[in-house]
Amino acid sequence: MRDLGRRKLRTTLTILGITIGIWALVVFGSMANKINALVEGGSTYFADKVSLSADAGMGGFSSAPMPLATTDLVAAIDGVDVVVPEVMLLMDDEMGAMSMSMPPMIQGSVAGSDEGRETYDLRYAQGRALTAADEGNQVTVLGSDIARKLDAGAGDTIDLRGVEFEVVGVLEPTLTAPDQTAMVPFGAAQQLFVASLPPMVREGVEADAVSTSMTVYPEPGVDPDALARRIEAQLPDVTAMSGQDFDEQIGSSMAILNAILIGIALISLVVGGLSVVNTMAMSIAERTREIGIKRAIGGSRLRIVRELVVEAGLIGFIGGAIGLALGALVVTLVNDAGRSSGTVLFDLTTGTAITAVLFSTILGALAGFMPALHAARLDPVSALRYE
Amino acid sequence: MTLLDGRNLRKTYRLGRSNTVHALRGVDVSIESGEMVAIIGPSGSGKSTLMHILGLLHGPDLNHGPRPELSFGGRDMVELGEGERTRIRAREMGFVFQDFNLVPTLTALENVALACDYAGIGGAEARTASLAALDLVGLADRAGHRPAELSGGEQQRVALARALVNRPKLVLADEPTGNLDSERSSEVLATLRRFNREHGQTLILVTHDQEVAAACDRVIRMRDGRIHEPAVPAPIALRPAPALERASA
Numbered sequence: 001m002r003d004l005g006r007r008k009l010r011t012t013l014t015i016l017g018i019t020i021g022i023w024a025l026v027v028f029g030s031m032a033n034k035i036n037a038l039v040e041g042g043s044t045y046f047a048d049k050v051s052l053s054a055d056a057g058m059g060g061f062s063s064a065p066m067p068l069a070t071t072d073l074v075a076a077i078d079g080v081d082v083v084v085p086e087v088m089l090l091m092d093d094e095m096g097a098m099s100m101s102m103p104p105m106i107q108g109s110v111a112g113s114d115e116g117r118e119t120y121d122l123r124y125a126q127g128r129a130l131t132a133a134d135e136g137n138q139v140t141v142l143g144s145d146i147a148r149k150l151d152a153g154a155g156d157t158i159d160l161r162g163v164e165f166e167v168v169g170v171l172e173p174t175l176t177a178p179d180q181t182a183m184v185p186f187g188a189a190q191q192l193f194v195a196s197l198p199p200m201v202r203e204g205v206e207a208d209a210v211s212t213s214m215t216v217y218p219e220p221g222v223d224p225d226a227l228a229r230r231i232e233a234q235l236p237d238v239t240a241m242s243g244q245d246f247d248e249q250i251g252s253s254m255a256i257l258n259a260i261l262i263g264i265a266l267i268s269l270v271v272g273g274l275s276v277v278n279t280m281a282m283s284i285a286e287r288t289r290e291i292g293i294k295r296a297i298g299g300s301r302l303r304i305v306r307e308l309v310v311e312a313g314l315i316g317f318i319g320g321a322i323g324l325a326l327g328a329l330v331v332t333l334v335n336d337a338g339r340s341s342g343t344v345l346f347d348l349t350t351g352t353a354i355t356a357v358l359f360s361t362i363l364g365a366l367a368g369f370m371p372a373l374h375a376a377r378l379d380p381v382s383a384l385r386y387e
Numbered sequence: 388m389t390l391l392d393g394r395n396l397r398k399t400y401r402l403g404r405s406n407t408v409h410a411l412r413g414v415d416v417s418i419e420s421g422e423m424v425a426i427i428g429p430s431g432s433g434k435s436t437l438m439h440i441l442g443l444l445h446g447p448d449l450n451h452g453p454r455p456e457l458s459f460g461g462r463d464m465v466e467l468g469e470g471e472r473t474r475i476r477a478r479e480m481g482f483v484f485q486d487f488n489l490v491p492t493l494t495a496l497e498n499v500a501l502a503c504d505y506a507g508i509g510g511a512e513a514r515t516a517s518l519a520a521l522d523l524v525g526l527a528d529r530a531g532h533r534p535a536e537l538s539g540g541e542q543q544r545v546a547l548a549r550a551l552v553n554r555p556k557l558v559l560a561d562e563p564t565g566n567l568d569s570e571r572s573s574e575v576l577a578t579l580r581r582f583n584r585e586h587g588q589t590l591i592l593v594t595h596d597q598e599v600a601a602a603c604d605r606v607i608r609m610r611d612g613r614i615h616e617p618a619v620p621a622p623i624a625l626r627p628a629p630a631l632e633r634a635s636a
């Protein structure tokens with residue numbers, strides 16, 4: 001091992017090659033992780049339920065008004081168990097469309113109106129959950145990213161679209177939509193929503209009769225996807241989205257993005273890997289005479305291959321560890337910078353970190369193996385004469 | 388007792404389809420245990436090639452002509468696999484090569500200790516033996532130097548220390564005094580001679596140096612891949628003590 005330190009330049013170059021590849025793997029892998037977490041969070045969130053929005057809407061973030069009366073129409077449909085009307089609106093009109101991740105949202109529904117059907121588990125870092133008793137009060141529970149961005153905790157007063165709200169709770173990070181959500185009582189959300197509408201539209205809308213979306217919990221044994229189709233058939237103005245729809249729409253486009261990211265990471269890794277194979281082969285070829293001497297004075301082939309492979313694996317490990325450290329640095333810096341604007345791009349998981357270092361170690365060892373085997377199989381005299 | 392016995396040793400290098408070099412054209416050679424033998428001859432006459440075959444670094448050609456034979460310590464070496472040959476090189480032989488000898492990243496001491504390591508000796512024992520071997524060639528004070536920090540002659544003496552450190556049955560040295568001035572050369576020769584006398588160390592020295600040849604028990608002259616003339620006994624005065632005494636060592 002002391003050998004490594006005494007062959008500085010070549011070793012440094014090899015390590016650098018691995019470092020770059022692993023750096024890319026860590027950074028892009030973390031980005032892919034984040035996307036996966038979003039998709040999976042969505043999948044979990046939408047599983048076993050159907051989300052309704054007004055037909056004019058633009059998918060998940062839509063904020064077209066939907067008469068509250070629709071609730072009764074939906075509830076009458078076969079297979080519907082519970083209907084929870086909600087109001088969703090952008091926290092900030094300028095934000096959103098341009099942002100890569102989910103924009104900050106205000107969300108309101110009557111606490112407990114899901115009758116215990118919601119299985120998505122929210123945990124509270126501070127304070128408490130909203131209750132039905134909060135209706136009529138200007139109180140809010142903040143998602144972790146919003147709380148950080150506003151630098152607000154339980155007990156603070158914040159401003160949501162020009163209205164003051166008291167923070168009563170802060171959520172633990174979920175790595176998905178709730179992180180970017182401020183939850184308020186249903187009535188408060190209705191008021192904010194109507195105030196956000198353009199004056200022309202506002203005329204005909206009454207705050208206490210409006211919602212923007214509804215969550216439908218099917219009766220036990222009813223297929224959410226079939227129910228979604230049935231609702232759409234019976235209520236032409238309504239778009240119904242089941243977990244399956246989510247997976248198909250959002251999931252598949254995210255999967256493509258994901259594949260692109262992983263692809264970039266793999267390409268940089270292959271390029272890095274080839275340069276490692278190259279430098280490793282050159283550095284071992286350079287040492288052919290030295291290997292010849294060792295073989296001549298009685299070093300066995302096995303032992304020489306083992307020495308070289310262990311050394312190459314160590315080079316891979318060091319390169320991988322440095323690449324991981326640099327990748328983690330970038331991920332942390334970019335995340336910290338993005339957090340204030342609510343854009344958290346990366347999620348560096350333990351799995352990604354371990355994979356990266358393991359991969360580089362194995363890559364190094366493999367890159368060393370072939371040339372090592374070749375050199376160890378030369379007869380000692382040819383190796384000694386090698387130029 | 389015969390330590391090394393070779394018959395019909397041939398080596399042909401094929402460089403192209405019609406370009407072949409007959410480095411050895413059929414050599415019979417026998418080395419007694421405790422003997423100090425010089426191999427001399429013009430450049431290109433096959434001295435190194437013969438040394439490599441006797442040192443199990445190469446196999447002799449098997450394909451054409453009479454079957455080669457090679458025995459070392461009574462065992463047949465021709466049929467031996469590479470693993471076993473490597474073991475014998477590590478435990479029973481020591482080598483000094485013509486121009487490249489040391490692992491450049493290891494110190495003089497580590498280079499010598501490597502031979503101990505391959506022979507299955509490690510730790511403090513290897514260190515002590517290696518230091519003693521370096522002392523023997525007058526380089527104890529250079530133990531921590533790497534090859535790049537040593538002169539050519541010093542490197543060759545480190546190689547000699549490495550060849551001797553395990554007290555192998557046979558030491559094969561290719562031009563061990565090639566890079567030394569005559570004073571150093573005499574010193575190294577005296578060391579080898581003493582080792583041969585005191586320990587009955589069998590030595591095969593490939594050399595151009597008349598002084599070295601003259602100091603040996605026997606001189607094998609090579610020319611054009613063959614042994615040129617019958618072995619010539621060295622002057623009586625330089626002959627070693629009788630073989631029987633040495634054999635008890």
Ligand SMILES: Nc1ncnc2c1ncn2[C@@H]1O[C@H](COP(=O)(O)OP(=O)(O)OP(=O)(O)O)[C@@H](O)[C@H]1O
Binds near residue numbers: 435485
């Ligand atoms: N690997 C090889 N490939 C081709 N020819 C070789 C090879 N090794 C040796 N030879 C040839 O074999 C012949 C004998 O070489 P060898 O090295 O045994 O000579 P030598 O007597 O040791 O010479 P020197 O005194 O110059 O060291 C030479 O003609 C040489 O060119």
Ligand SMILES: [Mg+2]
Binds near residue numbers: 434435436485561
């Ligand atoms: Mg030679």
